[in-house]
Amino acid sequence: MKLLLFIAFKHIFGRKRQSFIAILSVIIACVVMTVSLAISSGLDDSMINSMLSMMPHVKAYNGVMAIDNYTQVARKIAQISGVKSATPTYESQGILQYQGLQGNFVTGVMMEGIPMSGSSTAFNLSNITVSGSATFPTMGSVIIGKQLAQNIGAQIGSVVKVISPSDQSLYLTVSGVFYSGYFDYDSRAIILPLQTMQIISQSGDVATAINVQLINPYEASKIASIIAKKTGLLTQTWGQLNYNLLYALSLERTVMILVMSLILLVSGFVVAVVLNTIVKEKTRDIGILRAYGFDQSKVLKIFMLEGIILGIIGLIIGTLLSLAILFILKHYSLPFLTKAYYLVKLPVKLTFKDFIMTTIETFVIIIVFTILPAYKASKLKVVEALKHE
Amino acid sequence: MNNIIELQRVCKGYGKGKNRVEILQSLDFSLKQGEFAAIIGKSGSGKTTLLNILGILDGFDSGKYIFKGREIQTLSEKEKNRFRNQEIGFVFQFHYLLKELTVYENIVMPAFLKEGKISKEAREYASELLTEIELMERKDYKVENLSGGEKQRVAIARALINRPALILADEPTGNLDVETSEKIHALFSNLVRKKNQSVLVVTHSVELAALTDTQYKVVNNKLTKNQK
Numbered sequence: 001m002k003l004l005l006f007i008a009f010k011h012i013f014g015r016k017r018q019s020f021i022a023i024l025s026v027i028i029a030c031v032v033m034t035v036s037l038a039i040s041s042g043l044d045d046s047m048i049n050s051m052l053s054m055m056p057h058v059k060a061y062n063g064v065m066a067i068d069n070y071t072q073v074a075r076k077i078a079q080i081s082g083v084k085s086a087t088p089t090y091e092s093q094g095i096l097q098y099q100g101l102q103g104n105f106v107t108g109v110m111m112e113g114i115p116m117s118g119s120s121t122a123f124n125l126s127n128i129t130v131s132g133s134a135t136f137p138t139m140g141s142v143i144i145g146k147q148l149a150q151n152i153g154a155q156i157g158s159v160v161k162v163i164s165p166s167d168q169s170l171y172l173t174v175s176g177v178f179y180s181g182y183f184d185y186d187s188r189a190i191i192l193p194l195q196t197m198q199i200i201s202q203s204g205d206v207a208t209a210i211n212v213q214l215i216n217p218y219e220a221s222k223i224a225s226i227i228a229k230k231t232g233l234l235t236q237t238w239g240q241l242n243y244n245l246l247y248a249l250s251l252e253r254t255v256m257i258l259v260m261s262l263i264l265l266v267s268g269f270v271v272a273v274v275l276n277t278i279v280k281e282k283t284r285d286i287g288i289l290r291a292y293g294f295d296q297s298k299v300l301k302i303f304m305l306e307g308i309i310l311g312i313i314g315l316i317i318g319t320l321l322s323l324a325i326l327f328i329l330k331h332y333s334l335p336f337l338t339k340a341y342y343l344v345k346l347p348v349k350l351t352f353k354d355f356i357m358t359t360i361e362t363f364v365i366i367i368v369f370t371i372l373p374a375y376k377a378s379k380l381k382v383v384e385a386l387k388h389e
Numbered sequence: 390m391n392n393i394i395e396l397q398r399v400c401k402g403y404g405k406g407k408n409r410v411e412i413l414q415s416l417d418f419s420l421k422q423g424e425f426a427a428i429i430g431k432s433g434s435g436k437t438t439l440l441n442i443l444g445i446l447d448g449f450d451s452g453k454y455i456f457k458g459r460e461i462q463t464l465s466e467k468e469k470n471r472f473r474n475q476e477i478g479f480v481f482q483f484h485y486l487l488k489e490l491t492v493y494e495n496i497v498m499p500a501f502l503k504e505g506k507i508s509k510e511a512r513e514y515a516s517e518l519l520t521e522i523e524l525m526e527r528k529d530y531k532v533e534n535l536s537g538g539e540k541q542r543v544a545i546a547r548a549l550i551n552r553p554a555l556i557l558a559d560e561p562t563g564n565l566d567v568e569t570s571e572k573i574h575a576l577f578s579n580l581v582r583k584k585n586q587s588v589l590v591v592t593h594s595v596e597l598a599a600l601t602d603t604q605y606k607v608v609n610n611k612l613t614k615n616q617k
Contacts, residue, residue: 002505291473386485
């Protein structure tokens with residue numbers, strides 16, 4: 001094996017330009033694949049985390065009916081193991097109107113009514129409130145999303161008019177602004193006290209749902225079925241509530257991996273072309289090696305080793321380069337990249353699974369594309385190889 | 390003296406049917422231990438084909454080839470490879486050195502293959518050969534930096550490194566000028582005689598043929614022997 005490695009290295013370093021092209025193609029494929037997967041995972045993660053920070057992990061509701069004994073039901077749910085908090089809410093669509101210095105703004109909003117004392121646990125408001133208060137100072141307070149505040153030009157202390165579907169309206173004072181990182185919430189959601197919401201909706205003392213936050217959001221399915229059994233309510237997990245979005249993310253990722261694999265195939269093809277060139281140029285040398293006793297399997301191994309060495313060098317450099325790029329993306333703000341994604345920094349997440357998948361896929365493709373030229377080299381007839389000009 | 394190699398009624402041709410061309414017909418040949426022989430003949434007469442058969446680089450259609458008492462046709466591919474590595478040394482017309490390797494690496498390559506490492510004995514023998522071919526100072530040179538005559542001297546040393554029973558040389562000086570050829574003839578002749586190795590050389594050179602013990606001529610697909 002030492003001799004075969006020695007000859008393989010001599011061939012590679014004797015053909016610096018071709019070898020460089022082959023290594024470069026593997027580096028490019030590896031970097032594109034690793035960085036894309038890490039950004040995709042980071043964006044997915046960031047989106048899911050943003051969703052989970054505001055959205056109920058499990059929503060318990062009574063079909064189209066309201067829940068009248070919501071305080072008792074919420075208390076019952078809160079006692080279930082794995083549940084962090086259970087908050088009665090009243091949800092409804094509505095219209096928000098604001099007469100500011102820049103003009104009159106009217107926009108559709110999603111209204112969420114929560115108990116005066118439960119604001120911080122229901123929507124994690126204590127963590128995501130960026131200005132003002134995370135709790136309601138008065139019944140006439142409202143907490144709105146940062147993007148919505150920017151869109152209408154409202155600030156802390158601004159008075160906005162909220163109109164319910166039953167055509168009731170109330171003037172509320174903006175007491176807090178939150179930033180969840182999830183554009184849909186930040187631009188459309190407003191949070192107000194439950195009693196205020198009940199008044200504006202003329203619903204009486206009822207809730208439309210119990211929003212449940214879990215210690216581990218990924219146990220939502222299991223706990224949802226326990227809640228359903230204990231309370232007789234219908235339940236929906238955050239996965240079910242966002243099925244279309246999560247399905248789209250998963251589909252997008254699958255398609256992306258397939259497209260990136262094509263780049264890997266191209267790099268495998270480049271390695272095959274380079275090896276084929278080396279085999280052609282080295283035909284007479286192969287004849288000499290065979291004349292001096294190298295068997296077919298040794299010749300095959302020499303060229304397989306050449307492909308593998310080129311692949312490994314490309315993979316190592318590609319991985320290091322990918323890590324450097326990911327480090328820069330993670331630690332430095334690049335507005336031209338992040339602006340489009342409603343982010344301050346591009347989130348990156350290189351999972352061990354993605355890393356192993358990229359490495360194995362690259363390696364397998366290189367080996368597959370190396371087999372043919374190596375096999376061709378091993379099958380050369382000695383006498384014909386020696387005659388090769 | 391025992392025959393080191395023996396061909397019995399060997400036939401070799403190419404093509405089929407009407408296109409069939411017979412190269413060697415019922416050819417008998419033998420070479421003794423330490424014998425230095427030459428084959429001369431016109432181009433296309435089958436000299437190189439015969440050398441390829443003797444070097445186990447090519448097969449033949451019928452007959453027998455006995456090498457050190459073993460019938461070559463009965464050997465497995467693995468054994469044939471081992472024979473080529475350990476029992477035969479080749480010197481080709483165009484040196485056929487591996488250009489990425491140095492002079493020393495080219496010479497020890499067959500020994501490396503034989504033992505899986507370069508043994509102390511191989512290293513010492515390589516040094517001895519390097520001294521004999523007068524290239525000790527250039528042992529770490531890339532072969533592409535050598536002259537034609539120097540390259541051929543390296544090829545001769547490579548052929549000798551495993552102390553093979555048989556050296557086969559195909560026009561070893563066919564590509565060199567007269568003066569260099571004469572030097573190579575002398576070196577080749579001295580080396581193989583000193584080491585008592587059996588040599589068969591295919592050549593057009595009358596000077597090289599004159600240095601050998603036995604000369605053969607290929608005429609009408611057969612060998613005729615001219616004892617000195």
